[in-house]
Amino acid sequence: MNRVRCLVLNAALGPLDYRVPEGMAVEAGSVVECPLGPRTVIGIIWEAERLPGAEVPAEKLRPLRGILPVPPLPAPLRRLMEWTADYYVAPLASVARMALSSGGALRGPATMIEYRLTGGMPERMTPQRQAAMEALEHEQATIRELAGIAGVSEGVLRGLVNQGVLEPVEVDCDRPYDRALPDFARITLNPDQEGAAELFRAAVRARAFAPFLLDGVTGSGKTETYFEPMAEAIRDGRQVLVLLPEIALTEAFLARFAARFGTAPVLWHSSLKSTERRRAWRSIACGDAQVVVGARSALFLPFPRLGLIVIDEAHEVSFKQDDGVRYNARDVAVMRAHFEHVPVILASATPALESLAMAENGTYAKIDLPSRYGAAELPAIRTIDLTQEKPGRGAWLAEPLVAALEERLDRGEQSLLFLNRRGYAPLTLCRNCGFRFQCPNCSAWLVEHRFSQRLACHHCGHETPPPATCPECGEPDCLVACGPGVERIADEVAELLPDARTFVATSDTLNSPGRAAEFVAMVEGGAVDIIIGTQLVTKGFHFPDLTLVGVVDADLGLEGGDLRAAERTYQQIAQVAGRAGRGDKPGEVLLQTRHPDAPVIAALADGDREAFYEAETDARRFAGAPPFGRWAAIIVSSEEEDEARDAAQRIGRARPDMEELAIYGPAPAPLSLLRGRYRYRLLINARRSAQLQDIIRQWLGALDHPAGVRVAVDIDPYSFV
Numbered sequence: 256m257n258r259v260r261c262l263v264l265n266a267a268l269g270p271l272d273y274r275v276p277e278g279m280a281v282e283a284g285s286v287v288e289c290p291l292g293p294r295t296v297i298g299i300i301w302e303a304e305r306l307p308g309a310e311v312p313a314e315k316l317r318p319l320r321g322i323l324p325v326p327p328l329p330a331p332l333r334r335l336m337e338w339t340a341d342y343y344v345a346p347l348a349s350v351a352r353m354a355l356s357s358g359g360a361l362r363g364p365a366t367m368i369e370y371r372l373t374g375g376m377p378e379r380m381t382p383q384r385q386a387a388m389e390a391l392e393h394e395q396a397t398i399r400e401l402a403g404i405a406g407v408s409e410g411v412l413r414g415l416v417n418q419g420v421l422e423p424v425e426v427d428c429d430r431p432y433d434r435a436l437p438d439f440a441r442i443t444l445n446p447d448q449e450g451a452a453e454l455f456r457a458a459v460r461a462r463a464f465a466p467f468l469l470d471g472v473t474g475s476g477k478t479e480t481y482f483e484p485m486a487e488a489i490r491d492g493r494q495v496l497v498l499l500p501e502i503a504l505t506e507a508f509l510a511r512f513a514a515r516f517g518t519a520p521v522l523w524h525s526s527l528k529s530t531e532r533r534r535a536w537r538s539i540a541c542g543d544a545q546v547v548v549g550a551r552s553a554l555f556l557p558f559p560r561l562g563l564i565v566i567d568e569a570h571e572v573s574f575k576q577d578d579g580v581r582y583n584a585r586d587v588a589v590m591r592a593h594f595e596h597v598p599v600i601l602a603s604a605t606p607a608l609e610s611l612a613m614a615e616n617g618t619y620a621k622i623d624l625p626s627r628y629g630a631a632e633l634p635a636i637r638t639i640d641l642t643q644e645k646p647g648r649g650a651w652l653a654e655p656l657v658a659a660l661e662e663r664l665d666r667g668e669q670s671l672l673f674l675n676r677r678g679y680a681p682l683t684l685c686r687n688c689g690f691r692f693q694c695p696n697c698s699a700w701l702v703e704h705r706f707s708q709r710l711a712c713h714h715c716g717h718e719t720p721p722p723a724t725c726p727e728c729g730e731p732d733c734l735v736a737c738g739p740g741v742e743r744i745a746d747e748v749a750e751l752l753p754d755a756r757t758f759v760a761t762s763d764t765l766n767s768p769g770r771a772a773e774f775v776a777m778v779e780g781g782a783v784d785i786i787i788g789t790q791l792v793t794k795g796f797h798f799p800d801l802t803l804v805g806v807v808d809a810d811l812g813l814e815g816g817d818l819r820a821a822e823r824t825y826q827q828i829a830q831v832a833g834r835a836g837r838g839d840k841p842g843e844v845l846l847q848t849r850h851p852d853a854p855v856i857a858a859l860a861d862g863d864r865e866a867f868y869e870a871e872t873d874a875r876r877f878a879g880a881p882p883f884g885r886w887a888a889i890i891v892s893s894e895e896e897d898e899a900r901d902a903a904q905r906i907g908r909a910r911p912d913m914e915e916l917a918i919y920g921p922a923p924a925p926l927s928l929l930r931g932r933y934r935y936r937l938l939i940n941a942r943r944s945a946q947l948q949d950i951i952r953q954w955l956g957a958l959d960h961p962a963g964v965r966v967a968v969d970i971d972p973y974s975f976v
């Protein structure tokens with residue numbers, strides 16, 4: 256049979272049939288070049304019976320143009336892609352794009368030219384040349400990368416090449432990575448850890464689907480514990496995938512991994528250079544890469560010999576993707592483990608309610624690490640009632656918190672102030688006319704950033720320098736900052752404690768793995784007294800001398816009526832509290848709040864996790880919210896406001912009338928304008944018994960909209976803006 260069905264990487268097209276030319280050997284999963292009109296598109300050969308399409312008569316079939324030099328995508332990955340497309344109501348082609356995520360890798364083996372110093376001297380030395388030669392000692396990279404490292408222009412380096420100071424070296428783009436050694440540095444686990452590790456190791460050996468919820472308090476040694484089954488998989492010649500919620504956490508993880516396994520793991524994230532990306536992709540696809548650590552997009556990489564998946568900080572909302580294919584990497588990872596017949600470990604100190612429910616009903620095995628490793632104790636948590644202890648005008652830190660900071664400073668210990676707001680102030684207005692600075696593309700205020708002297712939209716990236724005069728009334732020097740961001744807290748600290756060395760840690764300052772590494776080194780080296788940070792520093796970090804955590808505004812996350820606000824607040828504060836007292840010295844946590852009696856805050860202060868989860872479970876059950884019922888959202892957008900509204904209303908009028916569904920909206924989205932598009936939302940609350948995806952597919956599939964309208968479906972949404 257020389258007819259094949261292809262999934263082509265174009266979401267607008269259905270599956271297409273082709274003829275396999277004489278001499279070409281293909282199988283399901285092969286990545287091929289398909290003729291399409293005058294163009295060539297990339298396709299994946301798929302089992303025809305799993306991909307219904309119109310049968311084309313044999314004489315009309317066009318021959319495939321070629322087969323790309325990569326291993327066929329493995330069957331378990333193809334099943335995962337089908338599941339993801341089906342569950343998230345997304346085009347299979349869009350999911351496939353996430354698997355074929357390195358264009359370079361698909362072109363096959365390659366070499367490239369890098370440069371390094373020869374030891375020779377230029378005929379004429381200039382300060383720039385001198386600086387470059389000093390900076391490039393022990394470096395080898397492309398001219399462009401070297402220019403970046405040395406901070407000189409590429410022209411300077413080309414001059415050095417001509418003078419024989421730099422020489423070209425041909426390197427294999429796909430050179431293998433150093434091998435991780437499973438027994439490089441073994442550590443002795445405590446009995447709780449060892450019990451968990453042995454279960455995990457046995458599951459790796461069994462090569463069967465086994466989902467675990469590793470529920471261990473902050474500092475209990477979850478990482479050390481899941482390193483053991485990773486070592487077992489490496490011994491067994493199998494590959495391991497570790498998912499982390501943020502790139503900033505990768506650096507700290509790398510150092511610990513290298514200490515345990517003797518070398519760095521293979522990295523996968525969105526800021527890899529294309530050469531790194533192709534090298535990683537090809538190494539993974541041929542089964543060579545042993546351990547891959549990545550962000551959620553690593554989930555669709557073509558591992559042929561997967562032996563274990565670990566999801567660290569599994570409760571994190573950043574595992575949910577909120578554009579394109581709106582999938583939750585935590586849930587898809589469990590499905591991947593299912594199709595691959597391997598164990599999967601969800602590690603967290605504050606598991607999602609959904610994960611706890613899965614453990615309760617026996618789907619996941621729950622493994623507890625109830626106490627911190629060694630002599631460390633969980634920190635004491637106290638509230639500061641801001642209605643009683645009012646900070647001064649234009650200040651945000653109450654007296655008891657300032658006193659606690661001072662105490663740490665005197666003792667040479669470190670503190671962390673947590674406020675989940677980047678920049679200096681979330682809103683800027685004119686004192687004279689009341690004008691508020693708003694983003695032209697989004698319904699959002701512009702956030703002032705003093706470090707970089709700009710007003711920025713955190714949704715679309717729009718930026719403008721702060722004007723000297725009000726754009727509305729023309730008054731000079733009239734702009735006032737409203738409310739605090741981390742930079743403003745840093746100013747306040749500088750005023751109160753001028754000797755304290757502070758570091759503002761946000762996605763603006765820790766925006767690359769290198770910067771994150773610098774931050775970790777500075778704090779570990781004792782060069783920082785007070786970290787002032789956003790949610791980025793609430794988890795994963797282990798700083799033994801950090802003994803005080805201050806939460807500047809514990810109520811912040813509870814505002815805005817998000818359906819998961821209580822859970823998120825609990826998790827964030829419990830996580831950030833968990834950064835205190837991880838070494839020999841006890842930790843203390845102070846929560847500034849205007850509602851010390853709110854159930855979430857009270858549960859945190861009492862250290863009563865069960866009370867929080869019970870109250871939240873009851874609230875969810877009452878609302879029919881996950882895990883007791885299901886949510887889905889439909890988001891309609893267009894650059895034309897009328898068009899978006901009309902389309903949303905058309906969808907609203909065609910709503911299915913079913914007992915197992917409640918449908919709310921359409922209504923303008925809270926972010927009713929985003930990146931220049933007007934947005935409307937519908938929210939569906941369904942019973943668990945409802946065939947939610949089928950219903951949505953039928954409902955939306957029957958409607959047509961103008962070309963400018965986009966209709967997105969968000970299954971199990973986390974964001975309600």
Ligand SMILES: Nc1ncnc2c1ncn2[C@@H]1O[C@H](COP(=O)(O)OP(=O)(O)OP(=O)(O)O)[C@@H](O)[C@H]1O
Pocket residue numbers: 442443444445448471472473474475476477478479480603604628794795796797833
């Ligand atoms: N068995 C052990 N032997 C030596 N050190 C250990 C052991 N277990 C844990 N530790 C150390 O205790 C500290 C806390 O462990 P780890 O960071 O793995 O905890 P965690 O549970 O992942 O914490 P969190 O959820 O707060 O990030 C680390 O410095 C770790 O190296």
Ligand SMILES: [Zn+2]
Pocket residue numbers: 694695696697699712713714715716717930
């Ligand atoms: Zn914007």
